[in-house]
Amino acid sequence: MSSREAILARIRSAVAGAPAVEVSRGYRPVRSEPGSADLFAERVRDYRAVVRAVPESEVAAAVAAALAERGVRRLVVPEELPGGWLDAVPAEVEPLRDEPPLTAAELDRADGVVTGCAVAIAETGTIVLDAGPGQGRRALTLVPDYHLCVVRADQIVPGVPEAVARLDPARPMTWISGPSATSDIELNRVEGVHGPRTLEVVIAL
Amino acid sequence: MNTAFLGMPSFPRNAEKALRDSQLRFNLRKATHTIRARRGAVVAELADWPELRAAGRAIKDDVLCNLDRYLLQAEEAVTRAGGKVHWASDAAEADRIVTDLVKATGETRVMKVKSMATQEIGLNEALEREGVTAYETDLAELIVQLGDDWPSHILVPAIHRNRSEIREIFLEHMAQWGRPAPDDLADDPRTLAEAARLHLRERFLSTNVGISGANFLIAETGTLVVLESEGNGRMCLTLPRTLISVVGIEKILPTWRDLEVFLQLLPRSSTGERMNPYTSMWTGATEGQEFHLVLLDNGRTTVLADEIGRQALRCIRCSACLNVCPVYERVGGHAYGSVYPGPIGAILTPQLRGMASELDASLPYASSLCGACYDVCPVAIDIPEVLVHMRSKAPHAPAERFGLGAAGWVLDRPVRLRGAQRVAGRLRGLVPKSHLPGPGAAWTATRDVPDVPAESFRDWWRRTQKGDERVGRPDHSESSEEVGGELA
Numbered sequence: 001m002s003s004r005e006a007i008l009a010r011i012r013s014a015v016a017g018a019p020a021v022e023v024s025r026g027y028r029p030v031r032s033e034p035g036s037a038d039l040f041a042e043r044v045r046d047y048r049a050v051v052r053a054v055p056e057s058e059v060a061a062a063v064a065a066a067l068a069e070r071g072v073r074r075l076v077v078p079e080e081l082p083g084g085w086l087d088a089v090p091a092e093v094e095p096l097r098d099e100p101p102l103t104a105a106e107l108d109r110a111d112g113v114v115t116g117c118a119v120a121i122a123e124t125g126t127i128v129l130d131a132g133p134g135q136g137r138r139a140l141t142l143v144p145d146y147h148l149c150v151v152r153a154d155q156i157v158p159g160v161p162e163a164v165a166r167l168d169p170a171r172p173m174t175w176i177s178g179p180s181a182t183s184d185i186e187l188n189r190v191e192g193v194h195g196p197r198t199l200e201v202v203i204a205l
Numbered sequence: 206m207n208t209a210f211l212g213m214p215s216f217p218r219n220a221e222k223a224l225r226d227s228q229l230r231f232n233l234r235k236a237t238h239t240i241r242a243r244r245g246a247v248v249a250e251l252a253d254w255p256e257l258r259a260a261g262r263a264i265k266d267d268v269l270c271n272l273d274r275y276l277l278q279a280e281e282a283v284t285r286a287g288g289k290v291h292w293a294s295d296a297a298e299a300d301r302i303v304t305d306l307v308k309a310t311g312e313t314r315v316m317k318v319k320s321m322a323t324q325e326i327g328l329n330e331a332l333e334r335e336g337v338t339a340y341e342t343d344l345a346e347l348i349v350q351l352g353d354d355w356p357s358h359i360l361v362p363a364i365h366r367n368r369s370e371i372r373e374i375f376l377e378h379m380a381q382w383g384r385p386a387p388d389d390l391a392d393d394p395r396t397l398a399e400a401a402r403l404h405l406r407e408r409f410l411s412t413n414v415g416i417s418g419a420n421f422l423i424a425e426t427g428t429l430v431v432l433e434s435e436g437n438g439r440m441c442l443t444l445p446r447t448l449i450s451v452v453g454i455e456k457i458l459p460t461w462r463d464l465e466v467f468l469q470l471l472p473r474s475s476t477g478e479r480m481n482p483y484t485s486m487w488t489g490a491t492e493g494q495e496f497h498l499v500l501l502d503n504g505r506t507t508v509l510a511d512e513i514g515r516q517a518l519r520c521i522r523c524s525a526c527l528n529v530c531p532v533y534e535r536v537g538g539h540a541y542g543s544v545y546p547g548p549i550g551a552i553l554t555p556q557l558r559g560m561a562s563e564l565d566a567s568l569p570y571a572s573s574l575c576g577a578c579y580d581v582c583p584v585a586i587d588i589p590e591v592l593v594h595m596r597s598k599a600p601h602a603p604a605e606r607f608g609l610g611a612a613g614w615v616l617d618r619p620v621r622l623r624g625a626q627r628v629a630g631r632l633r634g635l636v637p638k639s640h641l642p643g644p645g646a647a648w649t650a651t652r653d654v655p656d657v658p659a660e661s662f663r664d665w666w667r668r669t670q671k672g673d674e675r676v677g678r679p680d681h682s683e684s685s686e687e688v689g690g691e692l693a
Binding site for chain 1: 232235236239240252253256257259260263264266267269270271272273276277286292293294298342343344345348361363364367368371394395397398399401402405406409410411423426428434435436437439440443444454461462464465466468469476478479480481482483484485486487488491492500502506507509510512515
């Protein structure tokens with residue numbers, strides 16, 4: 001008998017006669033109202049990420065300002081990033097397109113990456129990327145040390161259940177809550193380990 | 206099972222040694238109290254925590270009852286998405302599957318995301334025997350690996366080390382594994398984290414095989430979920446050409462929607478955050494990767510067969526029970542002699558490994574049964590209930606069995622108890638004051654022998670108060686005696 005069959009047989013004999021379990025979901029159900037941009041900003045700031053909330057028309061200026069402050073010269077730009085977002089970025093910033101795919105070493109030499117997102121969660125200050133338009137494959141937001149993420153207000157949902165309901169599990173996903181961090185030394189939280197050490201969020205209101 | 210812990214002495218002897226280490230006690234107290242407070246604050250933010258906890262418990266119970274069906278569903282979904290599924294009955298088989306997969310790639314180096322399952326099966330050692338070096342990439346695992354040490358906590362394996370010890374380990378051992386630590390390394394956590402970043406950077410960018418566990422496997426979609434903090438997990442899951450995930454069969458969740466419960470329960474219970482920095486989710490072969498899923502039994506189906514003990518399989522490895530346990534806080538994780546320490550380890554290890562060794566048989570006693578672990582458990586595992594159940598299954602010495610049998614016989618009838626009390630009262634002069642002889646010596650090693658009274662309360666009552674209408678309930682004095690000896 002293969003291990004597969006043996007394991008399945010052991011399971012069946014172990015739980016034979018066990019009563020069926022009813023799962024009651026008495027917790028707060030999915031809410032239909034939009035998530036609060038203010039709460040999202042506050043919760044992202046709790047993780048020591050930088051947050052700028054600006055009107056939609058000023059996103060390009062906010063992106064340019066953020067990149068300039070950071071001193072980004074080589075910027076990874078995923079496919080289908082909404083065109084307007086980079087309009088105010090000066091010409092000396094070199095865009096690195098992922099076509100053909102950038103190698104890990106090339107990503108490592110980049111100064112930063114700018115992306116959109118799929119969903120953002122107000123209650124937990126989380127951004128979810130699902131490799132959709134303007135987000136790129138997962139490595140793009142992992143290897144560069146600086147991640148600038150633009151979140152549209154209508155992408156913000158109140159909590160985790162609303163985000164789960166909106167997302168497609170078939171897509172590769174990264175849920176990001178603040179910059180990379182560790183609590184492994186005396187359980188003190190320290191930001192900045194292997195992932196981007198700086199996360200900056202622009203909220204387009 | 207990891208053979209590293211074979212032949213370890215029993216928990217009380219390990220604990221005695223650990224208790225003499227004041228640095229360890231200080232480190233543990235500081236760390237567990239920090240995280241306890243953080244967990245308490247973020248759990249209190251969710252008004253529906255009890256309902257989330259009840260749902261988490263029920264979802265996991267449903268998984269256990271229908272595990273065969275869910276595993277087949279997951280296998281089909283992962284396969285459909287281009288992944289390859291392997292089944293491993295025990296540690297040796299899982300080690301062999303992974304080793305063969307790694308050798309097929311022609312690589313001799315693999316990088317690992319922190320994973321309890323691969324520790325449980327002793328994968329690093331198995332790979333080493335075949336000439337493959339496994340590099341741990343989680344900061345705490347790195348500290349453990351560099352220091353040739355054992356993990357002592359589920360979430361923070363190096364919780365027993367403080368910053369200056371970690372600095373010493375980095376200075377002394379990083380060079381043997383790769384990029385050395387800078388000579389002027391300071392001991393603040395930020396600098397130490399930076400040293401780990403530099404040490405592992407090149408490794409991440411150049412290693413072609415990644416090995417992980419998983420927090421969840423969604424049966425309906427075949428999606429794997431890994432929660433982490435540092436980004437080392439993303440590195441290992443995303444960058445290598447080949448990814449191998451070793452996942453315990455109980456890690457299943459039936460539906461995608463179930464994540465709405467567990468992504469609220471787990472981060473808040475484990476690191477005390479509203480959400481952990483990074484969660485990766487992928488389904489099958491992703492972004493051009495080759496993906497292998499190894500489903501691991503290794504004793505889990507034995508645990509499943511125990512109606513009371515099986516609730517331990519609900520565990521999502523958050524480690525909240527370790528952080529609140531008064532025993533763990535004082536003795537640390539090593540005394541438990543298992544990759545699963547603390548209260549959950551005390552019920553999981555003896556079930557997974559059996560209770561043949563002295564150590565494993567002593568684990569169900571590594572608790573005061575205070576119940577703090579049950580209170581914080583996000584999937585409501587009644588750890589005290591399972592501990593008591595395991596104690597009844599543990600082997601007992603003949604003297605103990607005889608003693609308990611005799612006590613049971615005496616306490617079974619009021620008349621026997623009364624007789625025994627009168628005999629004990631007459632012979633009280635013969636009872637030693639501090640240490641009992643023979644098998645009783647173990648009991649009095651940490652306790653004083655109680656004074657045996659000259660007469661029982663009942664005899665005293667009968668002698669002094671009989672018929673006195675102002676005190677007690679004379680009408681019922683006889684019938685109450687029939688109920689039992691609790692007043693005596």
